[in-house]
Amino acid sequence: MTEINRLSVAEQKSELESNFPELLVIKPKQERIGLPSLEGAENGKVVTRFPPEPNGYPHIGHAKAAIIDEEYAKMYNGKLILRFDDTNPENERLEYYAAIKVGLDWLGVKYDRVKNTSDDIELIYKKGMQMIESNHAYVCTCNQETISKNRREMKSCKCRSGDLDQNIKRWHGMFEKYNPGDAIVRFRGNMTSENTVMRDPVLFRIIEGNHPLLMNKYRVWPNYDFAVAIEDSIDGVTHAFRTKEYELRNELYYAILDRLQMRKPKMLEFSRLEFEGMPVSKRILKPLVEEGRVSGYDDPRLPTLEAMRRRGIVPEAIRKFVLSLSFTKSDTLAPFDSLESFNRKIIDAISIRLFMVTEPIKLIVKNNKVTYVELKNHPQKDIGKRKVEVDGVFYVSGNDVKDLKVGNQLRLIELYNVKITKIGSDIEAEYSGDDFKAELPKIQWITQKSSTKINILIPKTLFVNEKFNEDSLETIQAFTEKYYLELNEGAEIQFVRFGYCRKDSAIQAIYTHK
RNA sequence: GCUCCUGUGGUGUAGUCCGGUUAAGCAUACUGCCCUCUCAAGGCAGUGAUCCCGGGUUCAAAUCCCGGCGGGAGCACCA
Numbered sequence: 001m002t003e004i005n006r007l008s009v010a011e012q013k014s015e016l017e018s019n020f021p022e023l024l025v026i027k028p029k030q031e032r033i034g035l036p037s038l039e040g041a042e043n044g045k046v047v048t049r050f051p052p053e054p055n056g057y058p059h060i061g062h063a064k065a066a067i068i069d070e071e072y073a074k075m076y077n078g079k080l081i082l083r084f085d086d087t088n089p090e091n092e093r094l095e096y097y098a099a100i101k102v103g104l105d106w107l108g109v110k111y112d113r114v115k116n117t118s119d120d121i122e123l124i125y126k127k128g129m130q131m132i133e134s135n136h137a138y139v140c141t142c143n144q145e146t147i148s149k150n151r152r153e154m155k156s157c158k159c160r161s162g163d164l165d166q167n168i169k170r171w172h173g174m175f176e177k178y179n180p181g182d183a184i185v186r187f188r189g190n191m192t193s194e195n196t197v198m199r200d201p202v203l204f205r206i207i208e209g210n211h212p213l214l215m216n217k218y219r220v221w222p223n224y225d226f227a228v229a230i231e232d233s234i235d236g237v238t239h240a241f242r243t244k245e246y247e248l249r250n251e252l253y254y255a256i257l258d259r260l261q262m263r264k265p266k267m268l269e270f271s272r273l274e275f276e277g278m279p280v281s282k283r284i285l286k287p288l289v290e291e292g293r294v295s296g297y298d299d300p301r302l303p304t305l306e307a308m309r310r311r312g313i314v315p316e317a318i319r320k321f322v323l324s325l326s327f328t329k330s331d332t333l334a335p336f337d338s339l340e341s342f343n344r345k346i347i348d349a350i351s352i353r354l355f356m357v358t359e360p361i362k363l364i365v366k367n368n369k370v371t372y373v374e375l376k377n378h379p380q381k382d383i384g385k386r387k388v389e390v391d392g393v394f395y396v397s398g399n400d401v402k403d404l405k406v407g408n409q410l411r412l413i414e415l416y417n418v419k420i421t422k423i424g425s426d427i428e429a430e431y432s433g434d435d436f437k438a439e440l441p442k443i444q445w446i447t448q449k450s451s452t453k454i455n456i457l458i459p460k461t462l463f464v465n466e467k468f469n470e471d472s473l474e475t476i477q478a479f480t481e482k483y484y485l486e487l488n489e490g491a492e493i494q495f496v497r498f499g500y501c502r503k504d505s506a507i508q509a510i511y512t513h514k
Numbered sequence: 515g516c517u518c519c520u521g522u523g524g525u526g527u528a529g530u531c532c533g534g535u536u537a538a539g540c541a542u543a544c545u546g547c548c549c550u551c552u553c554a555a556g557g558c559a560g561u562g563a564u565c566c567c568g569g570g571u572u573c574a575a576a577u578c579c580c581g582g583c584g585g586g587a588g589c590a591c592c593a
Binding site: 032051052053055085087088090091140147151152180183184185194195196197199204205206207221223224225228243244245248249272321324325326328329330331333334335337338340341342344345348351353379380411412414415436437438440442443444494495496497498499500514 | 516517518519520521525526527528529540541542543550551552553554555556585586587588589590591592593
């Protein structure tokens with residue numbers, strides 16, 4: 001070795017070339033495109049699933065999961081299943097099943113099959129029975145406090161040692177005599193396991209809620225862990241993804257399938273997506289809506305898909321953004337900037353350029369001779385023109401003229417130059433030429449006779465330092481061109497020298513980003 | 515507290531499994547120039563990382579080993 005190191009690099013190289021040419025072949029190690037490859041994935045055989053609980057409106061977190069699920073299915077020419085994980089009748093509502101579908105539709109996520117976990121409830125009972133009969137589960141009638149105390153102290157209760165007969169009797173009792181809370185089915189795990197999930201977790205409990213699809217036909221419901229494991233297995237899922245906080249439940253997931261001798265999908269986790277100051281949790285969002293601090297689930301400050309749409313974020317941008325985050329478990333402070341950047345590049349080409357002024361100041365041009373001007377809707381793209389009548393009376397933004405002095409010159413964009421002659425509550429000026437001069441300040445303008453008043457909502461961060469930001473929604477009044485009224489609701493606009501907005505109504509636009 | 519996960523420029527990531535081709539690629543942000551009758555988009559260039567820290571193995575470590583530290587999560591009859 002030391003001998004070799006004494007040789008020069010060139011000598012080492014020629015030595016290698018003559019004796020071990022195969023070592024010189026550079027390993028491919030090329031850059032990856034898109035998501036990392038999946039272990040054990042076979043082309044055409046991959047099945048993924050997106051399993052939302054229909055208990056709320058879909059948000060950016062759902063989008064990340066659904067997009068990842070779909071992208072992997074696509075990557076391997078596989079299938080994506082949309083499965084509503086509706087095993088808690090107290091939480092599910094019919095409108096949410098629909099809202100989630102609408103959200104996915106908007107996102108452009110296409111699934112190959114839709115189903116509900118509740119469709120399989122009878123089958124899940126069968127599996128539950130099987131667990132009991134094989135003594136891998138038992139019915140526990142201890143109260144909740146006792147159970148959780150025993151869990152903490154790693155102690156078993158008498159129910160755990162009850163015989164098969166007792167368990168079977170109690171299991172049937174759950175469908176009839178027991179009241180909610182009086183009996184649960186527990187997985188026979190390991191009460192002394194370091195993983196608290198394994199300390200005999202709940203598999204079934206009694207809930208007498210009104211299920212949106214099954215009404216009150218059933219009262220024994222599987223819990224999440226049992227339901228997902230079985231569903232994933234019977235649905236043919238090969239690769240299942242969920243967020244990181246479920247990681248400790250993997251042991252249980254595999255243990256359940258193991259006891260039942262069922263096929264095991266591969267479970268993988270990714271970090272959850274949430275924007276700073278923009279919580280996704282229903283616990284936080286619900287009161288905000290109920291107390292009227294936000295206008296609804298489509299308030300542009302919210303991370304719901306509906307809100308994003310209203311704000312002017314397009315689905316392709318969300319997809320690119322999610323993919324740029326890749327598939328990792330590291331905690332991320334999501335860069336809203338980068339979502340905006342993707343969005344801006346996409347909507348730029350279709351955003352109609354309009355003039356808009358705030359804090360309007362009247363500008364009167366004495367010797368105006370122009371009667372109208374035709375403005376292009378986009379500087380590069382051909383997306384139409386509009387005609388604006390001109391009579392010498394304009395509005396300009398207060399901010400653009402606040403430091404103006406008599407004698408200064410300005411360029412009214414796409415129109416002509418003016419020279420200021422008098423400054424009062426109005427500004428008077430005279431026409432000073434058509435020639436474009438780069439050195440003149442260029443400002444946008446609107447004419448008094450063809451202007452329309454709108455509000456622009458500017459969403460800001462909802463929570464600052466964990467506290468609701470009272471100033472999270474700024475509303476500014478503005479005047480824009482009458483042409484605004486001809487645009488469709490939902491049109492993407494760029495107010496020149498201001499930023500991108502989306503037309504929300506005839507009198508309101510929402511600021512998307514700069 | 516216990517357990518698990520995680521730690522690459524301001525931010526998000528690639529590379530880490532199989533140590534050397536790269537003192538680290540891309541995106542975003544920022545700066546400058548070009549283009550442009552927008553403070554947009556587009557083009558070009560640039561600033562910015564001793565790859566959390568400390569040891570160790572090795573001719574060679576972001577990559578392997580050991581020990582710390584920081585951050586997150588779980589400890590529900592909710593998913």
